[in-house]
Structure formats: structure tokens, C-alpha cells
Amino acid sequence: MEMARTGVDHGIAIREANLADIDGIVEIEQGAFPDPYPKGLLKSFLYMPGAYLVATDGGTVIGYAIGIIRHRTTGHLVSVAVSTSHRRSGVGKALLEEALARLAVAGAKRFVLEVRESNAPAIGLYRKFGFVDMEKIEGYYADGESAIVMELSGSSGSRT
Numbered sequence: 778m779e780m781a782r783t784g785v786d787h788g789i790a791i792r793e794a795n796l797a798d799i800d801g802i803v804e805i806e807q808g809a810f811p812d813p814y815p816k817g818l819l820k821s822f823l824y825m826p827g828a829y830l831v832a833t834d835g836g837t838v839i840g841y842a843i844g845i846i847r848h849r850t851t852g853h854l855v856s857v858a859v860s861t862s863h864r865r866s867g868v869g870k871a872l873l874e875e876a877l878a879r880l881a882v883a884g885a886k887r888f889v890l891e892v893r894e895s896n897a898p899a900i901g902l903y904r905k906f907g908f909v910d911m912e913k914i915e916g917y918y919a920d921g922e923s924a925i926v927m928e929l930s931g932s933s934g935s936r937t
């Protein structure tokens with residue numbers, strides 16, 4: 778991990794998630810999404826091949842990223858979220874950068890994700906890494922909102 782590259786403040790660290798982080802992850806999840814993943818599902822990703830990371834500030838979980846390997850060479854970014862108090866300080870970018878790097882080490886040659894079409898902050902973050910829009914899935918989310926499927930091929934590095 779090279780925090781200097783990401784602009785994240787001192788005191789903030791990124792590391793692999795473990796079972797003891799789950800309650801903190803659930804709290805962030807619930808503050809970040811209208812349709813949060815249940816605790817059991819967030820826990821289950823710990824046991825899947827891929828990358829499950831937390832960002833901590835003084836030991837408190839302030840963000841997380843989950844990516845899993847599908848079909849050996851596809852890194853599926855399942856979720857990334859940062860607590861509202863720590864947004865816009867480079868934590869999301871640092872989490873995504875590390876998750877993509879770890880997924881690449883685990884065999885990912887391409888990366889995919891779904892994002893709500895109204896989620897400008899997340900779409901902005903993904904575009905920064907070179908993700909491009911692939912397709913729109915109408916009514917993908919439970920409340921009827923459509924998803925944009927985004928893909929990044931070949932490189933896992935931020936372009937900025």
C-alpha cells in the first residue's frame with residue numbers, strides 16, 4: 778500500500794478486512810445505501826476469492842471495498858463505501874486502487890461493476906480509474922432505478 782500516492786491523510790490505513798470489522802462495515806453500509814446488504818451477506822464475502830478491504834482511522838472502520846473473482850479472470854467490484862464524515866479526502870480512491878491491484882494479483886484481467894445511474898460521485902470515481910459505460914440495465918435495483926454496467930480492461934491503475 779502506498780498512501781502517499783493516494784493523498785489519504787496520516788492515521789488512515791487500508792488493510793484486509795476480517796470478521797471483527799463486520800459491525801463497522803455494516804454501519805457504513807447502512808449509512809451509504811438505501812438498500813443495504815444484510816450483515817450475513819457482507820460477512821460471506823470474507824470467504825470468497827478476491828479483495829475485501831477496510832479503511833480505518835485510528836482503528837475505526839471508515840470505509841470498505843469488496844471485489845470478488847468471477848470466472849477466473851473477471852474482477853467484480855461488489856461494493857465500495859466511505860463514511861459520510863470521511864468522504865472527499867481520497868479514501869474511496871485509495872480503497873478502489875488497492876482492491877483493483879489485489880484482484881489483478883488474484884487473476885483479474887478485466888473489472889466490472891454496476892452502479893446506480895444517479896450515483897454521480899461513484900461514477901466519477903470509477904471514470905477516474907478508466908472504467909467505461911458498457912450497458913444500462915433498466916430497473917436493476919429494487920426501487921426501480923437503472924444500473925450502469927461499467928468495465929475496465931487491461932489496467933488497474935488510476936489515470937490521474
Ligand SMILES: CC(C)(COP(=O)(O)OP(=O)(O)OC[C@H]1O[C@@H](n2cnc3c(N)ncnc32)[C@H](O)[C@@H]1OP(=O)(O)O)[C@@H](O)C(=O)NCCC(=O)NCCS
Pocket residue numbers: 809810856857858859860863864865866867868869870871891892893896897898899901902903905
Ligand atoms: C463513491 C464514494 C465511495 C467515493 O468515496 P470518497 O472517499 O468520497 O471519494 P474520493 O475522495 O476518493 O474521490 C475520488 C474521486 O471520486 C469522484 N468523486 C467523489 N465524490 C464525488 C462527488 N460527490 N461528486 C463528484 N465526484 C465525486 C471524484 O472524481 C474524486 O476525485 P477528486 O476528489 O480528485 O475530484 C462515496 O461517495 C460513497 O461512499 N458513496 C456512497 C456509497 C456508494 O454509492 N458507493 C458506490 C456504489 S456502486
